[in-house]
Amino acid sequence: MTPTLSPAPAFVYFDNAATTPLDPEVLDAMLPFLSQHYGNPSSLHGAGRQVRAAIENARKTVAHLINAAPAEISFTSCGTEADNYAAFGSVRSLGLKHAITSPLEHHAVLHPLQALEKSGEVELHYVRHDAQGRLDLGHLEEMLAAQPRTFVSLMHANNEIGNLNDIEAIGEICARYDAVFHTDTVQTMGHYRHNVQQLKNHFLVGSAHKFHGPKGVGFLYTRSGLQVNPLIHGGSQERNVRAGTENVYGIVGLAKALEIAVRDLPQHQAHVQALKTRFVEKLRAEVEDVQFNGLSEHADHSLYTVLSVSLPPSAISEMLLFNLDISKVAASGGSACTSGAQAGSHVLDALGCDPDRATVRFSMSKMNTAAEVDYAVEALAKLYRQVVA
Ligand code: PLP
Numbered sequence: 512m513t514p515t516l517s518p519a520p521a522f523v524y525f526d527n528a529a530t531t532p533l534d535p536e537v538l539d540a541m542l543p544f545l546s547q548h549y550g551n552p553s554s555l556h557g558a559g560r561q562v563r564a565a566i567e568n569a570r571k572t573v574a575h576l577i578n579a580a581p582a583e584i585s586f587t588s589c590g591t592e593a594d595n596y597a598a599f600g601s602v603r604s605l606g607l608k609h610a611i612t613s614p615l616e617h618h619a620v621l622h623p624l625q626a627l628e629k630s631g632e633v634e635l636h637y638v639r640h641d642a643q644g645r646l647d648l649g650h651l652e653e654m655l656a657a658q659p660r661t662f663v664s665l666m667h668a669n670n671e672i673g674n675l676n677d678i679e680a681i682g683e684i685c686a687r688y689d690a691v692f693h694t695d696t697v698q699t700m701g702h703y704r705h706n707v708q709q710l711k712n713h714f715l716v717g718s719a720h721k722f723h724g725p726k727g728v729g730f731l732y733t734r735s736g737l738q739v740n741p742l743i744h745g746g747s748q749e750r751n752v753r754a755g756t757e758n759v760y761g762i763v764g765l766a767k768a769l770e771i772a773v774r775d776l777p778q779h780q781a782h783v784q785a786l787k788t789r790f791v792e793k794l795r796a797e798v799e800d801v802q803f804n805g806l807s808e809h810a811d812h813s814l815y816t817v818l819s820v821s822l823p824p825s826a827i828s829e830m831l832l833f834n835l836d837i838s839k840v841a842a843s844g845g846s847a848c849t850s851g852a853q854a855g856s857h858v859l860d861a862l863g864c865d866p867d868r869a870t871v872r873f874s875m876s877k878m879n880t881a882a883e884v885d886y887a888v889e890a891l892a893k894l895y896r897q898v899v900a
Pocket residue numbers: 528529589590591592594617619666668669670695697698718719729
């Protein structure tokens with residue numbers, strides 16, 4: 512028999528930091544709540560109580576998986592909303608006058624804090640970092656010593672460059688100065704184990720669609736004893752923290768997705784880490800002057816799911832993602848701003864990256880394969896060969 516060559520994949524998806532495909536097991540868990548279990552969880556009759564029980568079970572599952580108490584978990588519409596709760600909720604409810612973050616945070620954290628600064632409610636300070644995005648924790652400590660009882664928001668992992676921050680060490684520093692510490696764990700929830708008993712944080716967050724759950728649902732962990740005022744008013748759902756009829760099938764899906772993620776974490780981590788290592792090696796071999804942004808290529812200091820690739824200046828830089836898309840590779844990009852008018856990546860900008868180099872972020876999941884990595888590298892290398900030829 513003549514061996515058949517494997518055909519080019521129809522579509523290669525390497526944008527899992529933006530969102531992940533829904534796990535079929537999660538869909539199965541959700542479907543009954545889109546069909547037969549339609550009661551309103553606030554209704555007192557049996558149909559409502561059955562749905563209420565599903566929400567409370569989901570809360571217990573999420574709490575158990577991060578070693579929290581169920582009462583410490585509030586479901587939200589997404590990670591952005593949970594980050595907003597942590598920022599507005601703690602600054603306003605606790606009367607904090609100073610906030611500390613870093614210029615490398617996601618806009619879900621930066622924009623609420625900048626809004627609080629603009630309204631005069633807080634003075635906002637930024638932790639220094641180096642050109643690879645490592646935070647200067649000595650600077651954090653200096654600022655907290657000058658201004659204890661501050662709101663601190665520093666992410667666990669950066670969504671663009673993949674850098675991991677030492678949130679245990681940050682929590683210890685915050686605790687020494689009685690700071691309120693929120694960490695945006697959107698990119699690590701479901702990909703790393705979280706144990707709030709080992710962290711000195713007051714808040715952390717999750718977003719289901721980043722770990723093969725549905726879009727439009729997230730959660731906020733609030734350490735017990737900390738009372739934050741609601742952002743949405745109009746009902747007593749979520750223990751008065753967030754009014755509005757719950758996204759029941761989303762909440763059920765979130766809990767199922769987190770359960771699966773934690774259950775299968777070691778195998779998936781090994782699989783995806785191997786894909787990332789292969790990506791780095793193949794890119795080095797195939798694309799001249801390839802570099803990696805931040806700590807992206809360092810296995811111990813960056814997300815195993817994210818590889819931020821910096822490519823040499825070329826005529827195709829601006830159209831790179833479009834060309835990759837035509838080659839059936841979905842990835843995301845970013846570049847440092849060339850002028851104030853051009854919106855680029857605030858993270859690459861803050862790192863002082865060369866605006867003439869193009870960035871492609873490949874982000875992987877358990878559903879990707881080695882063959883897809885090879886295909887994506889070859890597609891990218893081919894585009895560059897065409898320009899140089
Ligand atoms: N924080 C980080 C680090 C993210 O990567 C994202 C999404 O990309 C968010 C917050 C916002 O999450 P959501 O899409 O659920 O609003």
